Amino acid sequence: MTEVPEEVKKGREIVKEIERGSWPNFLKEAEKTRYPVDLYGASLYLKRDLFTTGGYVSVPGAPTGILMRVTSRPDIGESTNVVRVLLPSGNFITSDMMDKFCDFADKFGVGMVHALSTGQNVEIPGIPKDRIREFVTEFRDAGLEIGSTGDAFRNTTTCVGATLCEYANMDTMGMRDEFYDKFNDYAKYPTFPHKMKLKISGCPLDCARTTQKADIGVVGSWVGAPIVDNKMISSMPKEKVDAIVNSCPTLAISRENGGISIKGEDCIQCMKCLRNGEGAIKPGDKKTFLIYVGGKLRGKKGPLTSKLLMRVDTKEEVMEKLEKIVEAFTDHAARKERLGDLIFRIGMKGLLELLEMKLQALNVKDLRTNVFYPVSEEERQEIANDLAGRGK
Amino acid sequence: MTEVPEEVKKGREIVKEIERGSWPNFLKEAEKTRYPVDLYGASLYLKRDLFTTGGYVSVPGAPTGILMRVTSRPDIGESTNVVRVLLPSGNFITSDMMDKFCDFADKFGVGMVHALSTGQNVEIPGIPKDRIREFVTEFRDAGLEIGSTGDAFRNTTTCVGATLCEYANMDTMGMRDEFYDKFNDYAKYPTFPHKMKLKISGCPLDCARTTQKADIGVVGSWVGAPIVDNKMISSMPKEKVDAIVNSCPTLAISRENGGISIKGEDCIQCMKCLRNGEGAIKPGDKKTFLIYVGGKLRGKKGPLTSKLLMRVDTKEEVMEKLEKIVEAFTDHAARKERLGDLIFRIGMKGLLELLEMKLQALNVKDLRTNVFYPVSEEERQEIANDLAGRGK
Amino acid sequence: MTERPEGPPRPYLNFVPDYVKDSIGKWVTHKMQEGGIIEHIDSRGKKVYTVKAASTPNGRYSTITMRQITALARKYAGATMRFTQGLNMEFIVGSLEKAKALKQELKELGFPVGGWKEHLWSLTSCAGYFHCALAATDAPSVIQNIANSLSRYFDEEELPAKLTIAGSGCPSSCGGSFLTDISINGIHTEIPVITENVKNCDLQGTAFTCPVGAIQLKTLPDGGKTIEIRESLCIGCGLCVGACGGIIFQTPEKTDGHAISIGGKASASRYGTTLGRIVVPFIPNEPPHYEKTIRVVETIVETWKKDAKKGERIADWVDRIGWEKFFEKSGLPFYPQSMDYLDIRGITTLRDGSGR
Amino acid sequence: MTERPEGPPRPYLNFVPDYVKDSIGKWVTHKMQEGGIIEHIDSRGKKVYTVKAASTPNGRYSTITMRQITALARKYAGATMRFTQGLNMEFIVGSLEKAKALKQELKELGFPVGGWKEHLWSLTSCAGYFHCALAATDAPSVIQNIANSLSRYFDEEELPAKLTIAGSGCPSSCGGSFLTDISINGIHTEIPVITENVKNCDLQGTAFTCPVGAIQLKTLPDGGKTIEIRESLCIGCGLCVGACGGIIFQTPEKTDGHAISIGGKASASRYGTTLGRIVVPFIPNEPPHYEKTIRVVETIVETWKKDAKKGERIADWVDRIGWEKFFEKSGLPFYPQSMDYLDIRGITTLRDGSGR
Numbered sequence A, B: 001m002t003e004v005p006e007e008v009k010k011g012r013e014i015v016k017e018i019e020r021g022s023w024p025n026f027l028k029e030a031e032k033t034r035y036p037v038d039l040y041g042a043s044l045y046l047k048r049d050l051f052t053t054g055g056y057v058s059v060p061g062a063p064t065g066i067l068m069r070v071t072s073r074p075d076i077g078e079s080t081n082v083v084r085v086l087l088p089s090g091n092f093i094t095s096d097m098m099d100k101f102c103d104f105a106d107k108f109g110v111g112m113v114h115a116l117s118t119g120q121n122v123e124i125p126g127i128p129k130d131r132i133r134e135f136v137t138e139f140r141d142a143g144l145e146i147g148s149t150g151d152a153f154r155n156t157t158t159c160v161g162a163t164l165c166e167y168a169n170m171d172t173m174g175m176r177d178e179f180y181d182k183f184n185d186y187a188k189y190p191t192f193p194h195k196m197k198l199k200i201s202g203c204p205l206d207c208a209r210t211t212q213k214a215d216i217g218v219v220g221s222w223v224g225a226p227i228v229d230n231k232m233i234s235s236m237p238k239e240k241v242d243a244i245v246n247s248c249p250t251l252a253i254s255r256e257n258g259g260i261s262i263k264g265e266d267c268i269q270c271m272k273c274l275r276n277g278e279g280a281i282k283p284g285d286k287k288t289f290l291i292y293v294g295g296k297l298r299g300k301k302g303p304l305t306s307k308l309l310m311r312v313d314t315k316e317e318v319m320e321k322l323e324k325i326v327e328a329f330t331d332h333a334a335r336k337e338r339l340g341d342l343i344f345r346i347g348m349k350g351l352l353e354l355l356e357m358k359l360q361a362l363n364v365k366d367l368r369t370n371v372f373y374p375v376s377e378e379e380r381q382e383i384a385n386d387l388a389g390r391g392k
Numbered sequence C, D: 001m002t003e004r005p006e007g008p009p010r011p012y013l014n015f016v017p018d019y020v021k022d023s024i025g026k027w028v029t030h031k032m033q034e035g036g037i038i039e040h041i042d043s044r045g046k047k048v049y050t051v052k053a054a055s056t057p058n059g060r061y062s063t064i065t066m067r068q069i070t071a072l073a074r075k076y077a078g079a080t081m082r083f084t085q086g087l088n089m090e091f092i093v094g095s096l097e098k099a100k101a102l103k104q105e106l107k108e109l110g111f112p113v114g115g116w117k118e119h120l121w122s123l124t125s126c127a128g129y130f131h132c133a134l135a136a137t138d139a140p141s142v143i144q145n146i147a148n149s150l151s152r153y154f155d156e157e158e159l160p161a162k163l164t165i166a167g168s169g170c171p172s173s174c175g176g177s178f179l180t181d182i183s184i185n186g187i188h189t190e191i192p193v194i195t196e197n198v199k200n201c202d203l204q205g206t207a208f209t210c211p212v213g214a215i216q217l218k219t220l221p222d223g224g225k226t227i228e229i230r231e232s233l234c235i236g237c238g239l240c241v242g243a244c245g246g247i248i249f250q251t252p253e254k255t256d257g258h259a260i261s262i263g264g265k266a267s268a269s270r271y272g273t274t275l276g277r278i279v280v281p282f283i284p285n286e287p288p289h290y291e292k293t294i295r296v297v298e299t300i301v302e303t304w305k306k307d308a309k310k311g312e313r314i315a316d317w318v319d320r321i322g323w324e325k326f327f328e329k330s331g332l333p334f335y336p337q338s339m340d341y342l343d344i345r346g347i348t349t350l351r352d353g354s355g356r
């Protein structure tokens, strides 16, 4: 019997400690698999990561690559390469499909599934490097798809949307399906300067966090006032209705003969009143899609929330614009520059120029506080003309 | 008779137009003086400024200099150099003093007084260059003082404060007097990298705009809750009291047996409730002075509002800190760099280091959104110690 | 040598009316009497009255008029008066009757009395073409026109809240622009050029004038000195043009103008001090009546008046409805210069509070 | 070649339970039933129930457990289930009785059911040491400890509002840190150094890895190639260390750790999407129980719970009281790294709104 290294012994003690407590425990799970818990324990004891990357290995059927994980202590634990699996929209997984994942994990991996990754994929870890081709072939033959790696569109994620939620202004899951019908090549072939992510939320509550971590975010919304069922409102206790009226950030809601009335031009679709309304207030009828750009977390500049690019009326326009944004990104981003960093560098105005659009008030969070900007001769002329046209 | 140039003729037409309307009119006033209205009219017609600067001319009794104004069209109008006059605190001017200003304006100038400049001085324009020394001597012999130019402390301004206003937490006018008792040299000799301005407001309503246009701003305030006269409150109509309670931005106010109660730890001294309270709510007893730094309008970076440096308990500490700030500014600002731009360049933390102070939460408007900052070994140690000390 | 004062005349008590002195620090409340008259009440119930009268936009008076005003101070206000932060005149009077009589006389002299609470409080302007060497726009005449257009809000009609207006001829902002609810900000839009007259200037001094260090000293082939402007750095502030006759704007009549910003305020109430934001980046200079400018200002005031809740300053109002709706509701066109140069960060910040 | 799917399996209708299909797009309201069960009601009054169960912090399961979960989906939920944005499990069930029975079985399997409304919704973590090459901190074990410490807020005790927690091992933030109400963010505080092993790396590829271009290719005297790190540019992200075995952090056990940020949220309600702000810039890694980290997180939650009004997310609460009072009330020490690197501008901005 070989001697157990010190760091493994100490590591095991640490792991035992972490396994305490009532919450579902990833280490208790790992213990039931062939995952190298000792390697992990040792890294906790040593306080250093014991993996290095092996990059992405591109194989037939998975051109964006499979993520290679190389152990720096082969004496303690094995490399644990991972295959990322694209799921049906909304992350719905039938029991049959999940069983298949488990079968593959048992056969090729370490008997572990990662459900879910934060990018909303299932991952199957622990595939030995020399079995990857085999894995990919069998897996795809079983009707399943690998993806979400490399400099391509990562997995497109959505909230559950119209499938389960009354706030939904659109069929988010259907839109994802359409995205893959139309743009699968963007997701499959790594031709971008850096990764891209598309996320879709059915309403401004933004359960898919499109405004925070999507290069391109689509949010279903509407224009004007929400729809109010004043019969229901009048049967509510006074304090409840007061709460609805008072919580509107733009003060768009007022009392009106027992019910309420909402000034459409003041509504910013913040969803507050709908949340407080217990079904009596619904999204408006005039649907619109908000397209956001440039959210991401690291890149060059650290976390950036996304910016509103425009509102469009139809799904078709969303898809068109998406194509244009991708073109602008691939043509103009530097290597390993996320869309958000490109916008940081060239400005929102710069991006809009690439898209042949004009900067509008809706693109802007705050206005300038100094006059140190250029105004060209044409711009002076344009402004003078615009203002001259204004009625007396 | 010499021919009247075209631009003067046209200029006169323009001036006549501007003289229309009911509001007190500076041109109607100018017409009653020897000010070169034709020169001004011509500049309006030509749409270009017809003066150039002659810089500051330093004369005995006014080392920071007198502002020289050179006409670029001597054929139309004369140069119109201006003397800036320091007023008593609060800009109180006795009728005798104002009459003297008028006498000087009639004797040396063009019969015009500028009351007030936006820096809260009286100016006497139109003094010929060759009579400036004479003017300064006579003027100072009459017990009056010239100043507020050059790279020195410009006029220190205050709101009316305790003299007339019930919101005042201090005697602003008295503090200005003390400033000049103590620091007149700062105001008199141009030894700074750029101008400095000190402004003083008696309360956070900031009638002296210290938070916007003072390199150093002092605001009288208090700590904890305002003082409430609940007898008066209980006699107010319900809606009035509701308005008081609801307008507090931190929700520090609640109803309490017919009156109100204010949670001191939540009050940010915004003055809202005092304004709505019609005398029933007064500033708290525990007075404090807020010292702000770095406000200014142009400099290198354009308009910057000031930042809160610290709270101190006594006037003496204000004066001490002021001296320290001036030192840091004179030692570290680049030529023609305002304090605000120095802070922009070296950071608030940098300024605090110069002042041998530590950055605190009160100095900060918003916190960071990324982790791309350095943490030194000592800092790691310090944090670990601080956090270890925290009770279980 | 005669005894000379060092610094401004003081102590201040020498200059305030006698009947105020023993109330100092003892005020407990105030009450708005009729327009422009505030009743101040001290802890013993003693009352004085301040009467506030409008000034010329840039504070310039003939000595003739000023002597008439002084006479009023002698007659009604203990032979003293003060000027406010808003450049208005303020008289402190011992009784309401006197205050009313003073108000009447001031109005007869042509000075409106008013300007407190939900009204236009003040209009201020810098020197502009009238006295300054740096002006891109003649702030005094612009503000004079605005004053005429909005005068009824000073003493008659109510607004949602306090309104202050300032104009400055150039980015130095001496008029206090950027700080006020509505501001006119002079702006040059060309880069100055160097003419041969530059040889008459103090070259080193001129280079120092430039706030951003865009002016560089150069040695000519013949050994002489000249200066150059690095265009990419120049912010067009115009300081060098004022300082040296050999540097000129070529066509100021076409390229000079003013921007309009809204939403400046200093008071801590609500979200605290804030600077104005540029809503129109450039309007050409069109004296005498600056129709375009006046229309924009009127549009802003009208939209605010119609849409704001009582008590909302312009900054508060825009804060509530957002910029997109501001442009929608006002119908003003949006130009890209208005975007915050730091807004591209997409980093959203929490609301600022005063004194935090 | 067999027919292979291009892209993910679709259309989605093939994967949702049959009894949901004809309600899609017709939902009118929902009602919270007992903890973790939502009743969804469609326009015809039809009801389905979603049951939400907590997951392991980093979503790792043995196939043994996963097959048990699948079996529950077969038994109760139309043989399908979903995972949420918060990495939780969600089952869609046809009746309340079934939902309750499922809840019972999930709890027996060790999975708490709850996490809606004024509760802890989710805890998420990236791979950390468990699988990744870049970790400065082992997010999974940190989050596991936090989960144990806060578990009662998932299904028992109420909080002022929704609470989400995420942890990431390094600035890449794969765990979704910065976005959540409380986040753990791995941070390296040393600059990596180059060892002789660098010769085995793909130098050009490694240089490309660096997001800020701090890695430069150099030619050695002997004609060989190497790379250099420009310290002034390096942000310590650690990507190069993961990519090339010849670049190392020398003492990660001392210099690696994590920062804590608070106040991230995506939802448009109130002031809209916002990123977390760093309140503690560095905490050393102290497995197994990370006492310091847990104390800070508990302190934040306790202070918020005690001080916030009902409905206030952490961001809303801090927005109301300000950072100064946050530090006062929580008693947490303030470190200069917390200051926004753009805050020095002193430019105050109007509050942001969503979609503006």
Ligand code: SRM
Binding pocket: A053, A067, A069, A082, A084, A116, A117, A118, A119, A120, A121, A148, A149, A154, A155, A195, A197, A213, A295, A296, A297, A298, A299, A300, A338, D058, D125, D126, D127, D131, D132, D133, D134, D172, D173, D174, D175, D176, D211, D239, D242
């Ligand atoms: C698996 C996953 C974490 C998890 O445990 O769930 C993950 C894991 C890794 N991410 Fe990630 N990221 C994962 C979601 C994210 C997210 C969250 C999201 O997508 O919702 C982000 C932040 C959002 C964003 O995109 O900004 C994210 C931002 C990154 C970055 C930063 C990219 C950038 O420059 O902006 C890297 C580094 C890079 O790409 O250079 C990165 C790189 C990595 C690598 C591949 C690093 C590496 O090469 O070792 C990690 C592999 C870990 C491993 O061995 O398991 N990962 N990564 C997530 C899988 C996503 C998926 O299924 O598609």
Ligand code: SRM
Binding pocket: B053, B067, B069, B082, B084, B116, B117, B118, B119, B120, B121, B148, B154, B155, B195, B197, B213, B295, B296, B297, B298, B299, B300, B338, C058, C125, C126, C127, C131, C132, C133, C134, C172, C173, C174, C175, C176, C211, C239, C242
């Ligand atoms: C007279 C006055 C305007 C008025 O009509 O009332 C004025 C007039 C001038 N200012 Fe000013 N400033 C005046 C208040 C201001 C203010 C407002 C204030 O102090 O409350 C500011 C903005 C606040 C600030 O300090 O940031 C102001 C910021 C400037 C600047 C920008 C300084 C900087 O770099 O930040 C300059 C240019 C300079 O100093 O380089 C300037 C320069 C000038 C000069 C001297 C320019 C020149 O050399 O031609 C102007 C002379 C005009 C003239 O010929 O009459 N003036 N100046 C004000 C007199 C102040 C006083 O009595 O002390």
Ligand code: SRM
Binding pocket: B158, B159, B160, B161, B164, B165, B166, B167, B205, B206, B207, B208, B209, B275, C030, C038, C050, C083, C084, C085, C086, C087, C088, C090, C115, C117, C121, C122, C161, C162, C164, C264, C265, C266, C267, C268, C269, C313
């Ligand atoms: C006289 C003056 C100070 C001075 O010494 O010059 C002044 C004095 C008073 N201010 Fe002020 N404010 C004066 C300029 C300002 C400024 C600066 C400015 O307008 O340029 C501000 C801050 C800038 C701003 O607009 O944010 C200012 C913000 C306030 C506020 C807060 C207003 C707000 O909407 O937030 C109040 C409270 C109120 O109006 O209810 C106030 C209230 C007051 C009262 C009425 C309070 C009182 O009576 O107890 C003071 C009257 C004293 C008196 O009778 O003289 N004062 N006040 C200034 C008159 C300016 C004018 O001629 O119009």
Ligand code: SRM
Binding pocket: A158, A159, A160, A161, A164, A165, A166, A167, A205, A206, A207, A208, A209, A275, D030, D038, D050, D083, D084, D085, D086, D087, D088, D090, D115, D117, D121, D122, D161, D162, D164, D264, D265, D266, D267, D268, D269, D313
């Ligand atoms: C299931 C899920 C979307 C998904 O497809 O994955 C979801 C679905 C719903 N969200 Fe969400 N939210 C989900 C993550 C989010 C996120 C993202 C996150 O937590 O990471 C956000 C935005 C981020 C944030 O925290 O700001 C989000 C912001 C909201 C809000 C606004 C909360 C707020 O405080 O502002 C509501 C409204 C509410 O709770 O009243 C909401 C409400 C809802 C409701 C309960 C509305 C309803 O029933 O009509 C949805 C339930 C549908 C259902 O039964 O499945 N959902 N929701 C996500 C569950 C996450 C979890 O496991 O905990």
Ligand code: SF4
Binding pocket: A159, A160, A161, A162, A165, A166, A167, A168, A169, A201, A202, A203, A204, A205, A206, A207, A208
């Ligand atoms: S984003 Fe809106 S539509 Fe989508 S699940 Fe959340 S609440 Fe429902």
Ligand code: SF4
Binding pocket: A226, A247, A248, A249, A250, A251, A252, A253, A262, A266, A267, A268, A269, A270, A271, A272, A273, A274
């Ligand atoms: S959605 Fe928001 S903004 Fe619109 S009416 Fe409702 S509460 Fe007001």
Ligand code: SF4
Binding pocket: B159, B160, B161, B162, B165, B166, B167, B168, B169, B201, B202, B203, B204, B205, B206, B207, B208
């Ligand atoms: S700043 Fe305060 S104390 Fe000074 S005059 Fe204004 S309200 Fe009164």
Ligand code: SF4
Binding pocket: B226, B247, B248, B249, B250, B251, B252, B253, B262, B266, B267, B268, B269, B270, B271, B272, B273, B274
């Ligand atoms: S001063 Fe402002 S913060 Fe303080 S209690 Fe009054 S309204 Fe609230």
Ligand code: SF4
Binding pocket: C126, C127, C128, C129, C132, C133, C134, C135, C136, C139, C168, C169, C170, C171, C172, C173, C174, C175, C186
């Ligand atoms: S703002 Fe410009 S134009 Fe006006 S006085 Fe100041 S320096 Fe002159």
Ligand code: SF4
Binding pocket: C192, C209, C210, C211, C212, C213, C214, C215, C229, C233, C234, C235, C236, C237, C238, C239, C240, C241
């Ligand atoms: S205009 Fe201003 S910035 Fe440009 S060179 Fe002249 S002084 Fe410098």
Ligand code: SF4
Binding pocket: D126, D127, D128, D129, D132, D133, D134, D135, D136, D139, D168, D169, D170, D171, D172, D173, D174, D175, D186
């Ligand atoms: S956040 Fe960093 S440590 Fe965690 S998985 Fe992503 S790259 Fe790896």
Ligand code: SF4
Binding pocket: D192, D209, D210, D211, D212, D213, D214, D215, D229, D233, D234, D235, D236, D237, D238, D239, D240, D241
């Ligand atoms: S740690 Fe990051 S920033 Fe520094 S050299 Fe390596 S890759 Fe570049």
